[in-house]
Amino acid sequence: MLRLAPFAAARCLPAGPRLGPLCLAGNCGSFARSRPPAGDRGALSRQVRAAAGGERLPVLKTPKGTRDHPPAQAALRERLLGAVVSCFKRHGAAAIDTPVLELRETLLGKYGEESKLIYELQDQGGELLALRYDLTVPFARYLAMNKITKMKRYHVAKVYRRDNPATTRGRYREFYQCDFDIAGQFDPMIPDAECLKIVHEILSDLQLGDFVIKVNDRRILNGVFAVCGVPESKLISACSTVDKLDKVPWEEVRSEMVAEKGLSPEAADRIGDIGIERIFSILEQRLEASGEKLRTTETQVLVATPQKHLLAARMKLISELWDAGIKAEMLYKKDPKLLKQLQYCEDTGIPLAAIVGEQELADGVVKLRDVATRKEVDIPREKLIDEIRRRLEP
């Protein structure tokens, strides 16, 4: 017999004020829980009390160069990363995951002068650690550690750089990388061609408009610089400046290349950069400009009641829907007003409402309402699931 975490039981943190101003309730390492009303122990009420009493408020912010993703952003990011991962899978890559933490010595000396941007962990006894700076060195460590000589893998995960990024341009200290690598010894150019195809597929899928793909080979880079008019004597030096695009805006890189490295402004203007976070920023701005409202949940049906004392009927019906795999919600109110329930559908984009009232219960039916057209039809209870599935078909 399995025992599920007795939530508070297994992690019985002291409740109440001792938890400090930010914690809403007890702690729980497991699945699901509901929060008590933000009453005495709530963060907000505590904030209010503290403000009233002149107590010092904690700083409520995320660390510099990092950000929360509220639901709309999280949904957009899921869509973007989903497109990327589905392309990687289409090309037969396997996923791996590595820890966010690496031994410091694994990372040191791998990134040239950028090592100073590595987040190091405090020495709290034991190994000296750091946060990964990219997914490449951890992959190399993984291959070497497991003596793997051949592997096609993808890895989509956050990396960390103690940088001074231009957050307005979608650059952060914590950001995603989407890596697809084919490691091994193969006939020339065959895996390279597939990598180009992948980049092409992803950028085309995302409908970002025209794009130019530049290829990763020092010899080609030298060629690109030559075509841009960078004299051969300045190749290495131009390189290390272009490399700063991670940290400083293009304008600064451009001016460094022109002022310090002696490139012509025309040559500088032909060099650019974009990563997955930039693409995310572009999609975000585009969504905002379009005025389109991205749904943050996938709920298909709201279970509603038109009269009082029908909480049990709603719970029974919603349970049937959940068990049939239908995404369903109800309001957490004993006796909500019908208007409020329908308004909730409109606000959150739920397409269908399944309404059970006294009459419907007596007749053995459920009133199925199309939220957009406001049309309502009585459906025999035993046919409800099929009818909902039919309506939700694309």
Place this chain on the structure above:
Amino acid sequence: MLRLAPFAAARCLPAGPRLGPLCLAGNCGSFARSRPPAGDRGALSRQVRAAAGGERLPVLKTPKGTRDHPPAQAALRERLLGAVVSCFKRHGAAAIDTPVLELRETLLGKYGEESKLIYELQDQGGELLALRYDLTVPFARYLAMNKITKMKRYHVAKVYRRDNPATTRGRYREFYQCDFDIAGQFDPMIPDAECLKIVHEILSDLQLGDFVIKVNDRRILNGVFAVCGVPESKLISACSTVDKLDKVPWEEVRSEMVAEKGLSPEAADRIGDIGIERIFSILEQRLEASGEKLRTTETQVLVATPQKHLLAARMKLISELWDAGIKAEMLYKKDPKLLKQLQYCEDTGIPLAAIVGEQELADGVVKLRDVATRKEVDIPREKLIDEIRRRLEP
């Protein structure tokens, strides 16, 4: 016009030995790349050279209490977390994401005596940071910062505890939590009931066998302890011991409760714990015991050739499959042997092989081979996509 990261161009790290022993090639923050053969600059060859030359090898390991997830584990984890997230979505929760890093002051004082298990980052100038210890305090910070009083959110992510975990029992210093929370003020017990339903749905989906769900409320906890035979005077004290299940095996917790806290052995035996990582361990062990081979890729078709000089034909065909959304691979060899190609299908579980030889090209067909039955049929080229889709239908 968008410009895509000129991979090496934008991050032109010095190639070769300066990169250190672990790095296979140049660095790249973007999508896809192929690795040069692990030749002069390769990690492995460097390892071998270093070993031969008596040079000190770097320690190739992950930090204590952390682990890599190789493809089979990553695939299993994707399946597990997919089941959890799909349940959360079925219940209308929105996703949020928060940084792995938090201000130290956000975390301090929130976890009682366990604060000593928080990973702190080194003071490298700027804010004092730490790694999140759970997803609860960041959620509370998010709610308070954004003045949100009502929210149903889920968050599936890694958390960090500088613990001495029993890794054999699926406990780690870096581990996943799957949180579903309903924050706000509602009529009593309605959201609580849904949380129970969610746990029930997830554990039933995973077919882990019988389970017991325990409920998170200090009053209920006190009741559970009372039923277990813990005297009222020992409730708080028993709590803080049970809480250690994170760090030490059940046997130690049990003996602490019996020896130090004075509980009866019978009472102690009625208390247990499980989290998402434990479930992962159980699924992993079960998979191993069953001998079933979990596919680590989703490739549906291998594009193969029976003769030499047909690389271009393979690339053209595979490109058509990719563009039609079919998951396809080919070997990265100019002229692979047919037997090798079919063997690759068997090894990796690819169900279909699409074979183009000189005869097939002349006839305008593709030979479609069912890898399991070894049956081959010529399919007109223009009907190939449809036929593959038909065969792949569940």
